[in-house]
Amino acid sequence: MTALARLFEGRLPDLVMFDLDGTLVDSVPDLAAAVDTMLGRLGRPPAGVERVRDWVGNGAAVLVRRALAGSIDHNGVDDSQAADALAIFLEAYSGGHDLTTVYPGALDFLDWLQDNAVRMAVITNKPQRFVQPLLDEVGLGGYFDWLIGGDTLPTQKPDPAALLHVMGEVGVVAGQALFVGDSRNDILAARAAGVKVVAVSYGYNHGEPIAAENPDLLVDSLSALI
Ligand SMILES: O=C(O)COP(=O)(O)O
Numbered sequence: 480m481t482a483l484a485r486l487f488e489g490r491l492p493d494l495v496m497f498d499l500d501g502t503l504v505d506s507v508p509d510l511a512a513a514v515d516t517m518l519g520r521l522g523r524p525p526a527g528v529e530r531v532r533d534w535v536g537n538g539a540a541v542l543v544r545r546a547l548a549g550s551i552d553h554n555g556v557d558d559s560q561a562a563d564a565l566a567i568f569l570e571a572y573s574g575g576h577d578l579t580t581v582y583p584g585a586l587d588f589l590d591w592l593q594d595n596a597v598r599m600a601v602i603t604n605k606p607q608r609f610v611q612p613l614l615d616e617v618g619l620g621g622y623f624d625w626l627i628g629g630d631t632l633p634t635q636k637p638d639p640a641a642l643l644h645v646m647g648e649v650g651v652v653a654g655q656a657l658f659v660g661d662s663r664n665d666i667l668a669a670r671a672a673g674v675k676v677v678a679v680s681y682g683y684n685h686g687e688p689i690a691a692e693n694p695d696l697l698v699d700s701l702s703a704l705i
Pocket residue numbers: 498499500501535536537538539542602603604605606636662
């Protein structure tokens with residue numbers, strides 16, 4: 480029996496919901512480039528990929544505020560400057576996703592789920608407008624029936640609303656659904672929705688080991704779930 484089937488008492492889940500950044504794709508090089516373009520336009524020094532990696536996961540507005548603060552704690556950032564900076568960032572990030580890559584093992588797992596008629600969704604805190612274009616650019620455009628961005632619904636992860644929304648649309652109960660993610664927000668959202676959660680060890684999670692959040696399963700590659 481596969482590690483995944485063990486979580487579902489011998490069968491496969493009917494629905495697998497995926498986080499995007501840090502789980503399916505390594506998007507930080509493009510996000511960091513857009514952050515650094517924004518900082519440069521404001522006359523500030525670049526942040527660089529390593530720092531931006533720890534700031535991703537709460538959506539674009541929070542990423543920009545963290546970049547302006549130079550730290551994960553963005554209290555004290557001026558709201559109107561943050562709004563201006565966000566507009567610059569969104570424009571810069573619209574330039575494409577040339578530096579974004581699919582993680583090893585992700586494509587194999589998606590193909591395997593598709594072959595087994597498992598329904599799939601992406602639930603990300605990334606703004607909705609970037610999700611389909613990014614998936615298309617990296618060759619993952621054809622796998623998902625539902626794409627929920629950080630601004631699609633009134634709340635974003637760790638709120639479980641997006642998971643509950645997709646589960647309702649598919650008509651799948653919590654016990655037959657799985658969430659796969661890289662960060663604390665993913666685990667909190669999955670737990671709040673009552674669904675099992677697999678974490679990947681290679682993602683972002685603000686520089687903290689995701690094992691500390693006690694996922695139901697922790698894998699170094701999505702191909703380990705096949
Ligand atoms: O903060 C982001 O934009 C990325 O979020 P994700 O990890 O939920 O895909």
